[in-house]
Amino acid sequence: xxxxxxxxxxxxxxxxxxxxxxxxxxxxxxxxxxxxxxxxxxxxxxxxxxxxxxxxxxxxxxxxxxxxxxxxxxxxxxxxxxxxxxxxxxxxxxxxxxxxxxxxxxxxxxxxxxxxxxxxxxxxxxxxxxxxxxxxxxxxxxxxxxxxxxxxxxxxxxxxxxxxxxxxxxxxxxxxxxxxxxxxxxxxxxxxxxxxxxxxxxxxxxxxxxxxxxxxxxxxxxxxxxxxxxxxxxxxxxxxxxxxxxxxxxxxxxxxxxxxxxxxxxxxxxxxxxxxxxxxxxxxxxxxxxxxxxxxxxxxxxxxxxxxxxxxxxxxxxxxxxxxxxxxxxxxxxxxxxxxxxxxxxxxxxxxxxxxxxxxxxxxxxxxxxxxxxxxxxxxxxxxxxxxxxxxxxxxxxxxxxxxxxxxxxxxxxxxxxxxxxxxxxxxxxxxxxxxxxxxxxxxxxxxxxxxxxxxxxxxxxxxxxxxxxxxxxxxxxxxxxxxxxxxxxxxxxxxxxxxxxxxxx
Ligand SMILES: NC(=O)C1=CN([C@@H]2O[C@H](COP(=O)(O)OP(=O)(O)OC[C@H]3O[C@@H](n4cnc5c(N)ncnc54)[C@H](O)[C@@H]3O)[C@@H](O)[C@H]2O)C=CC1
Ligand code: BAL
Numbered sequence: 001x002x003x004x005x006x007x008x009x010x011x012x013x014x015x016x017x018x019x020x021x022x023x024x025x026x027x028x029x030x031x032x033x034x035x036x037x038x039x040x041x042x043x044x045x046x047x048x049x050x051x052x053x054x055x056x057x058x059x060x061x062x063x064x065x066x067x068x069x070x071x072x073x074x075x076x077x078x079x080x081x082x083x084x085x086x087x088x089x090x091x092x093x094x095x096x097x098x099x100x101x102x103x104x105x106x107x108x109x110x111x112x113x114x115x116x117x118x119x120x121x122x123x124x125x126x127x128x129x130x131x132x133x134x135x136x137x138x139x140x141x142x143x144x145x146x147x148x149x150x151x152x153x154x155x156x157x158x159x160x161x162x163x164x165x166x167x168x169x170x171x172x173x174x175x176x177x178x179x180x181x182x183x184x185x186x187x188x189x190x191x192x193x194x195x196x197x198x199x200x201x202x203x204x205x206x207x208x209x210x211x212x213x214x215x216x217x218x219x220x221x222x223x224x225x226x227x228x229x230x231x232x233x234x235x236x237x238x239x240x241x242x243x244x245x246x247x248x249x250x251x252x253x254x255x256x257x258x259x260x261x262x263x264x265x266x267x268x269x270x271x272x273x274x275x276x277x278x279x280x281x282x283x284x285x286x287x288x289x290x291x292x293x294x295x296x297x298x299x300x301x302x303x304x305x306x307x308x309x310x311x312x313x314x315x316x317x318x319x320x321x322x323x324x325x326x327x328x329x330x331x332x333x334x335x336x337x338x339x340x341x342x343x344x345x346x347x348x349x350x351x352x353x354x355x356x357x358x359x360x361x362x363x364x365x366x367x368x369x370x371x372x373x374x375x376x377x378x379x380x381x382x383x384x385x386x387x388x389x390x391x392x393x394x395x396x397x398x399x400x401x402x403x404x405x406x407x408x409x410x411x412x413x414x415x416x417x418x419x420x421x422x423x424x425x426x427x428x429x430x431x432x433x434x435x436x437x438x439x440x441x442x443x444x445x446x447x448x449x450x451x452x453x454x455x456x457x458x459x460x461x462x463x464x465x466x467x468x469x470x471x472x473x474x475x476x477x478x479x480x481x482x483x484x485x486x487x488x489x490x491x492x493x494x495x496x497x498x499x500x501x502x503x504x505x506x
Contacts, residue, residue: 028218
């Protein structure tokens with residue numbers, strides 16, 4: 001590994017000093033850009049201070065990273081590393097991420113804002129588990145044996161690694177989205193060019209050091225920090241990239257799919273936005289439902305693709321439920337992520353902060369009733385307090401648009417049919433939740449909701465062995481579980497004749 005370039009970041013609250021590479025990571029080396037002198041400033045959203053500047057990779061840098069990934073695919077990885085070896089290295093990587101969890105969490109908090117405790121115990125804890133889950137799959141990738149003719153022929157399938165993968169990840173869960181992308185791709189034998197979000201590139205660079213330490217051959221994982229319109233666009237349009245996996249906005253997902261269609265028809269998986277409904281029926285345990293509703297919209301300060309941002313509450317329990325909901329939402333401590341009492345941090349950027357307050361203003365203008373929050377704080381940092389709107393109707397922008405902040409829209413309903421119709425009144429289809437103690441109702445409504453995941457009497461809980469993804473304009477393809485392996489493999493049918501003679505002309 002080359003020694004340059006790096007920056008030493010002093011973590012203000014803990015005194016820890018973290019050395020972070022600031023160059024491109026290609027062929028297991030940190031290197032400068034081929035032709036870019038641009039840099040990306042990384043901001044601490046709690047203080048608005050610049051914490052580091054990293055290279056802003058160019059399209060030529062993407063070319064170089066793709067060439068490294070292709071070379072590794074055809075020599076040391078791909079079909080050249082056994083499943084057992086891929087598993088061994090993934091387990092080793094998981095051990096290293098676990099070893100460095102506290103340092104990685106502090107770096108994540110500095111760059112993203114989320115509480116250190118949550119970054120360490122949830123984002124990183126889940127990431128370690130994700131790496132181990134896919135390590136378990138690495139030597140179990142299997143095709144089928146198919147009977148086509150009992151006497152003279154057989155067919156079988158191979159699930160080949162698809163090749164070089166561009167992976168474009170967002171800023172809301174930088175480490176977690178990194179592991180959701182990297183783990184299944186490496187398990188099946190793909191090589192990777194990772195483009196982290198320009199808002200949060202630091203932990204992807206730090207994790208790149210662990211790729212070397214774990215022992216992955218050069219070129220298997222490459223990291224190119226870059227602006228989306230530069231590096232992300234170059235990856236999506238690249239003629240030698242076989243697949244792009246993306247998490248982010250629907251607008252950008254559309255651009256990626258268009259670029260794939262106009263270049264080499266690379267395989268694309270998209271995990272996009274949402275406006276997920278969360279329904280509370282009258283038979284529900286109201287205290288529990290209020291807890292889950294708060295988690296649904298306030299976890300990660302609402303910067304979550306499955307945020308339960310539209311809450312539907314049955315008329316008969318509305319007042320009682322709302323009283324519980326509001327008092328719980330007010331109790332959430334939103335503070336600097338290094339504050340031990342914080343359950344929520346600032347939102348990631350000024351752009352995101354302004355977007356959220358634009359929607360809060362729109363909600364007020366369009367006639368929704370604000371029940372708590374919605375006011376700006378004095379001082380530094382992109383802090384947004386939990387904000388709840390009541391009397392929200394489907395024509396309002398806050399009902400339809402993804403806000404990606406701690407802003408909940410509440411709508412009252414009378415009947416189950418009305419609740420389902422309201423819930424499905426969206427172009428998105430990522431998550432949905434319902435609370436009811438009537439099992440038949442749970443099953444009926446779960447069947448009707450148009451979403452990739454439906455949570456019953458809980459919300460926003462994910463497991464590495466359960467698939468995750470969207471319907472409608474929330475995405476294409478699935479992450480997690482065995483389903484994610486399909487996104488990174490290409491099925492080859494081998495048809496074998498061991499006896500049939502062909503007469504010619506036929
Ligand atoms: N589904 C999710 O988890 C996420 C949804 N969002 C939504 O998107 C909104 C805007 O946030 P952004 O950071 O602007 O999201 P974005 O979708 O533009 O960014 C996500 C990733 O896509 C890359 N990207 C941007 N333009 C690209 C292009 N033309 N080609 C290829 N890659 C490109 C970015 O560099 C980043 O790595 C948020 O307010 C939120 O509503 C944002 C992040 C994650
Ligand atoms: N919470 C799962 C992934 C995402 O929000 O992007």
